[in-house]
Amino acid sequence: MKKLYEYAETWDGLLALVTDGVPEGPHLDFKRDAYSDSRKPLEKREADKEELRRDATAFANGGGGLLLIGIAEDGQGRACSVPGIENAAAHENNMRDVLSRSIDPPFTKSALRVRTVFDPQNATKGVVVVEIGESKVGFPHAVQGKSDAPLDFWIRTDKSKRRMTYLQVRASFQADEVQAAQQRLDSMALVEIRKLKYAIRSASWDFGKMVPLLEPLRIYVADLNFGPPVHSEVISAAGEVISAPRAGLTPEAARAAVDIIDEALPVYSLVGRAPEPPSDDDVALFRQASDYGWGLVYDGVKYLNSLPVISTGARLLGRLLRYCYLNEVKEVQDEVLEHFERARQVAKERRREHAIKVLDFFQHDALDDREGPPVPMPDGLEWVILGRDVPNKKKRPQKRRPRQR
Known part of the structure; x- marks a missing residue:
């Protein structure tokens, strides 16, 4: 399935909405008829204008979307x-014209794009596409009422819109303060x-010193108060171990x-698709982690000849591939497959x-549909896939000593 904005680029893309059975959601809304049709009574046309403003501001306050x-x-x-x-x-x-009036604060040019995708068989008929960007932090959009009527705040939730509660409006205005604190x-x-x-890098070649320095990093990925920049720096710090001279890893x-690195990645299910697509920050973390997974498998194969190291890197790549496969993060999925x-x-x-x-x-386990039997482990290599350094040694049966007479 394509990304939402890709469907709205061409007429064929719009037709694909039907063949793919794309549903409405928190960031997508379909309208069969035009707003403010000239054939409608004046009163109805004015009501349609208010409805359009409410729909657009609801999308903006709900993270942006496509109308x-x-x-x-x-x-x-x-x-x-x-x-x-x-x-x-x-x-x-x-x-x-309607969306340029009676909205406070007004939409900027970058936050609102209105265009038409025309039917190739009819030059006057088409689908009007309204792309609405997310409201800026601390500046939710509202519809201005007539005269001294209060501002009207709306938000898109699932397949519909509703008025924002007092707490939602209050939180929206305070969001810039929250962001500054974050x-x-x-x-x-x-x-x-x-x-x-820096300490990990300084201990290069001495893995006995490097590994204990990793433990304090767990604090920053276990605490949910830290944002993506912190998680990215944790991945980079842990990557210093992997980036150390190959010979002694x-x-x-x-x-x-x-x-x-695995703990610093965003939490996604390994069995089903997430309710919301991964954010740009999440995708950046996926890509960053995949570079370290690639470094491990490459060095493990070419320089170290170490199956445990290869398996460790492949396990990380497999997890990333699973996330991207289930959530259709095509660009990172292709990189990991490469x-x-x-x-x-x-x-x-x-x-x-x-x-x-x-x-x-x-790789095959990451792309498995999970409906049939699990992907079998290769014979004799279960030990390394399960994270062991050496295979289990089979105990030889002990010979019984003859009894002393």
Whole structure:
């Protein structure tokens, strides 16, 4: 399935809304008919203008969204046809004019885009696309009433809009203060993390000293009060262990670093899609972690010839691939798949057959639909996939001593 904004780029994209069965949601709304149609009575047209402003400000206060006029929906809120609207260009101009008035604060040019995607078979008919950006922190949008009427604050939730409660409005105005406090908290944490990062880097070659320095980093990923910049710096600090000279990297050090990186990643299910798509910050953390996973599998194959190190890196890449596969983060998914393929090529050149089997397992497990039996572990390599340094030794049966007579 495409991203929402990709559907609204072309007429074929709009038709794909129907074939893909895309439903309305917190960031998408369909309207069959145009707002403020000239054939309606004046009173109804004025009410439509108010409704348009409410819809647009609700999207802005709810994180932004896409309003498509000329799309019909079925009883479950899914796009079912694209009839478009006649005289679409005139409606586009009218909507742009309506949304430029009686909204406080006014939409900026970057926060509001109104355009028309025309039907290639009819030059006057099309779908009017309204793209609404998220309200700036501390500046929620409101609809201005007539004369001394109070400002009217709306917010989009799921498939509908509703008036914001007093607490929601209050929190919106205080959001800039909250953001400033968050930045101060993150800044203090970043200073401490960078001290640890420097200490880890200074202990290079001595993994006995490096690994204990990772433990304090857990504080910053366990505390939910810290934001993405802190988590990114934690990943970078743990990555100092992986980035140390290749020759001496131990499986214990690799696992300790990856454990911290894994804890610093945003929490997503490994069995189902998240209710909301990953944010840009989440995607950035995925990409950052994938670089360290790639470094481990590459060094493990080419320089260390260490299955435990290869498996540790492949496990991290597999987890990232699973997140991206389930949540359709295509760009990172493709990068991780490329990491797996490049590592396999190096393993083939080095004739590391066991390494190829380990890489294949973690990739296939990440892309498994979970409906059938689990992906089988390669025979004889269960020990390394489960995170052990050496295979379990089978105990030889002891011979009984003959009884003394």
